Amino acid sequence: MNSSRPIQIAPSILTADFGHLADQIRQAEEGGADVIHLDVMDGIFVPNISFGPLVVRAVREVTRLPLDVHLMIQDPERYLAAFAEAGADNLTVHVEACTHLHRTVQQITELGCRAGVALNPATSVEAVREILPFVDMILVMSVNPGFGAQRFIETSMNKLQRVRRLQEELNPLCALEVDGGIGTHNIADVIRSGANVIVVGSSVFNQEGSIQENLAALRQASRGALWQAV
Numbered sequence: 729m730n731s732s733r734p735i736q737i738a739p740s741i742l743t744a745d746f747g748h749l750a751d752q753i754r755q756a757e758e759g760g761a762d763v764i765h766l767d768v769m770d771g772i773f774v775p776n777i778s779f780g781p782l783v784v785r786a787v788r789e790v791t792r793l794p795l796d797v798h799l800m801i802q803d804p805e806r807y808l809a810a811f812a813e814a815g816a817d818n819l820t821v822h823v824e825a826c827t828h829l830h831r832t833v834q835q836i837t838e839l840g841c842r843a844g845v846a847l848n849p850a851t852s853v854e855a856v857r858e859i860l861p862f863v864d865m866i867l868v869m870s871v872n873p874g875f876g877a878q879r880f881i882e883t884s885m886n887k888l889q890r891v892r893r894l895q896e897e898l899n900p901l902c903a904l905e906v907d908g909g910i911g912t913h914n915i916a917d918v919i920r921s922g923a924n925v926i927v928v929g930s931s932v933f934n935q936e937g938s939i940q941e942n943l944a945a946l947r948q949a950s951r952g953a954l955w956q957a958v
């Protein structure tokens with residue numbers, strides 16, 4: 729029970745310099761980013777507003793990397809087609825924001841996107857048991873969603889372990905993403921706890937070094953880490 733999955737580093741543009749977004753994405757790509765993560769916030773599901781399909785389309789035009797769109801919005805089924813048309817590859821919705829989660833996941837798949845389901849820190853792992861066989865990715869939020877540069881909630885390590893074990897049982901090919909408060913100090917630990925898609929915001933865009941240097945430091949800190957089932 730220890731399937732190995734490729735580790736993907738996914739810079740979140742939430743903390744990027746939006747005045748120079750195309751350049752920041754180019755630097756992330758040159759620095760070896762595997763995925764670009766885009767945080768969509770509606771001011772209702774989370775206490776912040778970010779951007780919508782127009783920005784996703786603009787990012788699509790400047791990179792060939794997969795676009796991983798995290799919808800922190802209430803009733804996301806209203807906007808799935810708009811984000812798919814804008815160029816999203818993955819669409820992740822929150823279990824807490826969907827009344828008919830199975831239907832929403834089906835809609836994402838029918839639009840030709842990979843389907844992800846996210847869990848807030850206070851939501852039980854059991855909330856994804858029934859949907860797990862139908863999705864491509866589970867996202868464990870390791871901060872309360874809404875803002876970048878928050879402190880990692882330590883109990884997320886144990887939660888990642890429990891989600892990963894459930895995945896191994898019900899959908900071994902499903903990816904496990906973690907988002908919030910991750911840097912060189914804890915990237916190896918989230919991988920050892922089971923995550924294989926690692927969202928990094930302020931540790932890439934808000935540090936002293938260049939975006940390329942920061943990504944290289946994260947890659948170096950993650951080297952050799954493997955899930956260790958406990």
Ligand SMILES: O=C(CO)[C@H](O)[C@H](O)COP(=O)(O)O
Binds near residue numbers: 872907
């Ligand atoms: O989803 C998010 C906030 O809701 C961000 O992607 C996340 O917080 C990443 O930023 P940082 O690495 O700075 O914590």
